[in-house]
Amino acid sequence: MDTIITRFPPSPTGYLHIGGARTALFNWLYTRKTGGKFVLRIEDTDQARSTKESVDAIFESLEWLGIDWDEGPFFQTRRYDIYKEYIQKLVDSGHAYYCNCTSEEVDAMREEARAAGKKPMYNGKCRDKNLTPGPGMVVRIKAPRTGSTVVEDVVKGNTSFPNSELDDFIIQRSDGSPMYNLAVVVDDLTMGINTIIRGDDHLVNTPKQILLYKALGAELPLFAHVPMVLGSDKARLSKRHGAMSVSEYRDMGYLPDAMLNYLVRLGWSFGDQEFFTRKDLIEKFSLDHIGKSPSMFDMDKLTALNAKHIQAATPKELAVMLIPFLEKQGIAVAQGPALELAIETLQPRSKTLVEMAQSAVFYFKEEVELEEKAAKKFLKKATLPTLELTAGYMEALDEFTQENLEDALKKVMEEAELKFGKIAQPLRVALTGTTVSPGIFEMILALGKNKTIHRIKKAMDYVESLPE
Structure with missing residues (x-):
């Protein structure tokens, strides 16, 4: 493989959360380790839920974590002409077709299949009609009906999906907009993405995307599907487990390097080592050290690790980060020797910058x-x-x-x-x-x-x- 090119493609429908930040980190570390490129792509095709505030929050969180990108940000909503070009290629090559079945007809097909004990899916009614474009029509991929599609994955190993269960899925809606799987594959192809590291909740989309790669005559990227992050009760991570946005952890006084350290340990290991600097991670990260089992998010472990990073930082480094927290306590202080001396006395006892700021107030009042x-x-x-x-x-x-x-x-x-x-x-x-x-x-x-x-x-x- 030539230069490693990975991507992080968040949807701007909310803030950047722990799972997304870990995905970004794994992709970023892999490119920094291999001398590759890290691409940032904003998947904003859900225009009803996508907001500029969310886009700005994603940028802000990545910048706070120190995860920089080499290309982008690209926005899917600005690339519709490219998607249409590739959809037309698929139609012209016979790998896709126009379909005028109504949603009610498709629902009836699914019910009929379900009643027969089969997987509910579209039955291919328009597959061989050679329809031409018209109002209200969608475009469907002409999926193979026999054999299987195998996802070769460097983390999970091989997973086989029977093609009989992959129906002729829609790649273009009736309003002309692209569907998710089509847009993702076209983006990855045109941006040269050759390594895809993402959460294993995306594994179900991968066989459909592989069919699109093959239909376009393109080489498959390397896939690495990373196990999910779970709460302490082994349920999918949610707000009650502490699955807050990255910016909330920043506001709670966690250091960016501590967050990186903790996030990478949610699914990746290097022997028994727990504490990593940013430089350590870039030197030691590899895909073959990603585990196959889900990871448990633990706030206590994050806080303990944060305390170690506070102790390892220099007072000068901490001063820059501490000033906003002191300001929230009503203390205006300039960076300098007095602040650094105060920080030095508080480092051994502080678990977060919030704690440190609270403990430092007496120095400056x-x-x-x-x-x-x-x-x-x-x-x-x-x-x-x-x-x-x-x-x-x-x-x-x-x-x-x-x-x-x-x-x-x-x-x-x-x-x-x-x-x-x-x-x-x-x-x-x-x-x-x-x-x-x-x-x-x-x-x-x-x-x-x-x-x-x-x-x-x-x-x-x-x-x-x-x-x-």
Whole structure:
């Protein structure tokens, strides 16, 4: 085979969901691994349900995931002349014919076949009439009536379909528009698609598409039908399982690289390895490592993997992604060292960017809000001398480094004759308003000298205002 050319052909009738994103990813990875081409095609022939908003959402989701395309986007609604040309070729070669049977007549044929214990299908009434085009007429493929059509698949192996069950299906509607299977085959032929990786729910369409390839005298592409993604209850993935759009996962604070990592593991494996960078995936992806069984979508596993990707990212990389989440918390912050220092303290504990943003708010607010329970327990009259000592030693520091901070707090411990915990917890509440925070020294360094001392003094004011 020459250059590998794959495609991703979403229908713009909604947002890009998990199953579609995984299909796009498998095609994209395979072309990036082999140096091939990845084509984006928008299958928008269902004009009643297709919307520009859905098209834009698909583009936005693919761009967020970092799945770029080499050709396209192509739109099927702009290619009707091409489809008509190929339909005419099939008619002229005797592989297709015009049919004037009404829908009521076809329904009656199907009922008759069903009553006889056969598969309900069109009986070929117009097959040999040599009808010419006319109002209300459809075009049907002249399917073989004997033998079988075999789908050779690199994932599922060979699947055989009796031709007697493949009726003379319609390739052009009465209004002149192409049917799905015809449009797909013509698109794949004219775009040079030679490798088709898609969900195995499309397997039922494949024998019909193979008949069209053969009728057009074209070489078959390589097929790889990937098992479905199921929910934890082994039912087809739906909203209740977490089958939200890709953009919703983005808004929930998942990283694009974590999503790619998780999506690829839904049906593909490389030994026991679970964590993959984007570079790893491009280097290691192959069709022969795609499994034959359906995969189970698990939000907990996705979240755990996301936490690992947060830990593996640099603070600078995370800063770009975190800013929009901070803005949703009402915090306006510029990218820079202060933000990166704060992120570094939060990385080990954050599972999502939403969590990280919520945990980061205290760094950037002008004044902290003291939690009533935390203040009542740790900011008492007895803690005032310790807070005064801490503020004093910190003000005296020429350089605000971890080593100097440790020395300063050791002096406070010695002078107050207290263990570290008795000093650290009131200090933590003074600086954050709560009893939970990153490590005390990393946090103080991220806050900076001025903000740290200001907050300690505000806590002292609070303690002094307490009744005796």
